[in-house]
Amino acid sequence: MSSYSAKKALRSRNPSTGAVAGEVPITPLEEIPALVRRAREAQQSWEAVGTVGRCECLLGAAHVFLDRAEEIGHLITVEMGKPLAESVSEVRSCGQGLEGELLEIQEALAPEVIEDGRLRSIVYRDPFGVCAAITPWNFPFSMPHWMVLPALAAGNSVILKPSEETPLTGQAYVDIVGALLPNGVLQIAHGGDEQGKALVRSDLDLIAFTGSREAGKDILRSASDGLRRVILELGGKDPLIVLEDADIEKAATFAAWNSFRNAGQVCVSTERIFVCEAVAERFEHLLAEASSRRVVGNGLKPGTTIGPMVNERQRDHVLRHIEDAVSRGARVLAGGSGHHDNFVVPTVLTGVTDEMAIAREETFGPVACITRVANEEEAIRRANDTPFGLGAVVFGSQERASQVARHLRAGMVGVNRGVHGAKGAPWVGARESGYGFHKSRDGHRQFTQTRVVTQGR
Numbered sequence: 001m002s003s004y005s006a007k008k009a010l011r012s013r014n015p016s017t018g019a020v021a022g023e024v025p026i027t028p029l030e031e032i033p034a035l036v037r038r039a040r041e042a043q044q045s046w047e048a049v050g051t052v053g054r055c056e057c058l059l060g061a062a063h064v065f066l067d068r069a070e071e072i073g074h075l076i077t078v079e080m081g082k083p084l085a086e087s088v089s090e091v092r093s094c095g096q097g098l099e100g101e102l103l104e105i106q107e108a109l110a111p112e113v114i115e116d117g118r119l120r121s122i123v124y125r126d127p128f129g130v131c132a133a134i135t136p137w138n139f140p141f142s143m144p145h146w147m148v149l150p151a152l153a154a155g156n157s158v159i160l161k162p163s164e165e166t167p168l169t170g171q172a173y174v175d176i177v178g179a180l181l182p183n184g185v186l187q188i189a190h191g192g193d194e195q196g197k198a199l200v201r202s203d204l205d206l207i208a209f210t211g212s213r214e215a216g217k218d219i220l221r222s223a224s225d226g227l228r229r230v231i232l233e234l235g236g237k238d239p240l241i242v243l244e245d246a247d248i249e250k251a252a253t254f255a256a257w258n259s260f261r262n263a264g265q266v267c268v269s270t271e272r273i274f275v276c277e278a279v280a281e282r283f284e285h286l287l288a289e290a291s292s293r294r295v296v297g298n299g300l301k302p303g304t305t306i307g308p309m310v311n312e313r314q315r316d317h318v319l320r321h322i323e324d325a326v327s328r329g330a331r332v333l334a335g336g337s338g339h340h341d342n343f344v345v346p347t348v349l350t351g352v353t354d355e356m357a358i359a360r361e362e363t364f365g366p367v368a369c370i371t372r373v374a375n376e377e378e379a380i381r382r383a384n385d386t387p388f389g390l391g392a393v394v395f396g397s398q399e400r401a402s403q404v405a406r407h408l409r410a411g412m413v414g415v416n417r418g419v420h421g422a423k424g425a426p427w428v429g430a431r432e433s434g435y436g437f438h439k440s441r442d443g444h445r446q447f448t449q450t451r452v453v454t455q456g457r
Contacts, residue, residue: 010190012168015081015308015342016298024167027189029198035187036202039130039157042184047127047155051109054153055102060180065095072141072172077299079166080137081307081342082262084299094145104424105153108444120455125448127155128229129205134196134219136211137310138265140166144173146427146438147208147231148186152177154447156206157185161199164192165310197222204228206447210267211235213362213388213432220435231436231446233429235362236267236390238419239383241404242275242283243376243396250416251395252286258393258418259368260294260346263306265314268391268412268419271363272352273370274379280372284350287368288334291346294366306366308342315342318365321358325349325369328356333370360386376404384409389431391419 009023027035046054065072073088112123133147144160151158162170167190178186189195196215200207200222208231209219216234223230240258242251258270275283299307309315319339326332326349335347350370352359358369373379376396383392384407392410394401405413411428412419421427426440437443 010164010167010192012079012166014078015310016300018341021075021078022168024171024190026191027195029194032189032195032198032202035159035189036130036199036204038184039159039187040203042182043127043129043155043157046152046157046182046185049155051106051153051155054155055106057180058149058153058177059099059102061177062095062098064176065091065098068172068176069095072169074300075172076140076166076169077307079169080140080310081299083304083307086262087299090139090142094142098149100423101149102153104441105150105444108441109154109448118457120457122453124451124453125154125445126451128447128449129156130203131156131158131206131208131447132161132199132202132204133158134161134199134207134209134211135163135170137163137165138262138267140169141173143210144170147210148173148177150444151206151208151447152181152186154444156447157187159187159189159199161189161191161196164190206231208447209233216435229446231438232434233267233427233438234390234433234435235364235388236269236429236433237271237360237362237386237388238268238391238393238410239272239274239386239408240270241376241379241383241392241394241396241408242273242279243379243394243400243404244276244278245397245400246279246395247416248279248282249286252283252290254393254395254418255283255287255368256290256294256346260291260306260366263309263344264318264366265310265364269364270393271369272359272383272386273368274373274382275370276376276379277372277374280350280370284333284348284370287370288348291334291348291368294346296343296345306346309344309365310342312342314364315339315344318344318363318367321356321361321363321365322347322349322367325352325356325358329353330356330358330369335366354382354385362388376400380404380407387432390429390433393417393419 069091076087131151210233213234297304333348335345352369393414411430427438
């Protein structure tokens with residue numbers, strides 16, 4: 001719920017109340033080339049500090065994140081609506097995990113020696129130069145952290161363009177981390193699509209983006225002119241498959257959590273549920289029951305478990321999906337009405353079919369969509385019938401569910417749990433949901449140019 005004023009300020013509004021949360025100055029388009037030049041000038045001296053020195057410098061942010069977690073968490077909730085406990089946890093997790101991540105980055109970027117008895121090669125991982133990080137509003141502190149931290153640790157200078165929905169949180173992140181760095185190494189650009197497109201068109205070496213598939217394709221097209229490197233995490237339409245031998249209570253509990261958390265505004269939310277006919281009735285009953293226990297409201301109020309949609313546009317999109325599905329024959333098991341302002345009541349639909357928009361397009365709202373299937377073969381086929389491929393989940397006996405998981409065309413698959421992997425596993429999308437990695441050795445190396453220096457023996 002942000003808007004531009006006549007004074008060229010970007011006003012952030014609380015989606016729960018409509019009140020102005022604060023404002024930041026919009027970055028004029030003509031100033032973006034100057035930001036890039038400043039970043040390029042600062043980058044070489046930052047690179048010269050070395051990986052260990054850079055990581056030691058960045059480690060100073062950890063205690064600030066932890067000390068200010070309540071304050072910044074409150075800001076997140078005011079800007080985008082999620083329950084306060086989730087917002088505070090988002091900030092704390094960045095502080096608690098910072099030291100371990102920096103150590104992982106150092107290991108990933110360390111020179112690697114390869115010898116074959118005749119030649120000796122050293123593999124170096126050097127910074128690209130200037131990186132733009134363009135981040136979304138649904139996790140407005142942790143998503144900048146996912147991109148900015150490894151880019152800086154690798155020796156790049158960074159320009160962060162946070163979502164126009166959450167500029168205050170983005171500014172808070174840059175204020176904290178930027179205070180530890182030389183001038184020009186980390187800068188911020190505020191605004192909407194125009195600023196984002198101008199930044200992408202500028203003299204960058206790397207673009208890291210998380211957001212919609214359509215915007216990702218635009219970035220890829222723009223970057224292709226100079227063959228600039230890109231890292232894209234895009235939308236999803238994640239399936240959940242529930243097999244006949246699944247623990248139905250656990251499956252329904254997970255479905256409710258992963259369909260409704262953050263009001264469904266999560267890239268790996270469960271957006272499609274395929275349940276084997278033999279267990280469908282019980283699963284539907286348990287999921288509907290679980291949805292009724294969710295408390296919708298202002299994220300600052302104790303007891304709230306689901307906040308608002310981030311703005312009216314997103315609310316209208318979700319409601320259109322629900323209305324279209326019902327008009328085409330979907331049956332409402334829970335919710336479906338009582339929506340008000342930017343709040344959408346958690347809704348459970350069954351009888352969802354392929355011609356419904358909610359079965360094909362990313363919804364990004366608190367809706368659980370159930371389709372009954374005859375067997376696991378049908379479930380696999382329908383789960384894969386999408387251009388997306390971010391995450392997927394299978395519930396069933398460990399052996400059988402693991403076999404099904406290997407047939408799913410997603411970058412990350414959870415068996416009887418969510419898609420988040422073990423420490424050190426990459427965060428990766430497939431097909432039209434991703435282009436590159438985040439986190440892990442592989443993810444950290446995405447922010448570097450590999451160079452091989454070979455000597456004779």
